[in-house]
Each structure stands twice: as structure tokens, then as C-alpha cells.
Amino acid sequence: MPRNVYQKRTFLAPRSTSATSCVLAQVQNSFEGQDAWGENFIVIADCHRSVHFEFHLGSPRARRISLAKIDLLLKVLSGFRDALAREIALIEKGK
Numbered sequence: 001m002p003r004n005v006y007q008k009r010t011f012l013a014p015r016s017t018s019a020t021s022c023v024l025a026q027v028q029n030s031f032e033g034q035d036a037w038g039e040n041f042i043v044i045a046d047c048h049r050s051v052h053f054e055f056h057l058g059s060p061r062a063r064r065i066s067l068a069k070i071d072l073l074l075k076v077l078s079g080f081r082d083a084l085a086r087e088i089a090l091i092e093k094g095k
Helices: 060-094
Strands: 004-011 022-028 041-046 049-054
């Protein structure tokens, strides 16, 4: 059985830029719910900075917090994307 049920690493900028910005996400296999102590995380790196988010599943409370954390991150990132797109449109329109 694979150690990870989800693992994704991708660069955030085109290869032509040689930028090291990337995202790495991993969810470890719980082996049909038998192991709640796997390493579940997201790393977001941009140039020389990175942030590491951990998502613990070891208790019912930790599982609720982990889902709430990723839901909130997705909500904030989606709002940020919408605001960024609006500002880009305004800038492009003003040129």
C-alpha cells in the first residue's frame, strides 16, 4: 500500500523564469483509518521564503481543526484571487 494517498509538488512560476517558487502537498495513508498520526502538510515557497502548514489528524478535535484550517485558507486564497483579478482588469482598462 502506498505511503501517501496524495502528494503533489509543482512550481508556481514558468520554467523560463528559473524561479524556485513551489507548492508541496502531502497526505499520508491512514491504512483504512488505523493510523491517525501521519504527516499531512502543505509547504508554500517563494524565492527564499517558505511556510509549512501542518494538518494533524490524531484526535477528533485535531481533525476538525485541520479541516477548518484548509477550508479557511482556501476561502482567503479565493477571495485574494478575485480581488487580484479585479485590480488587474482595472489596470488593463486604464492603459
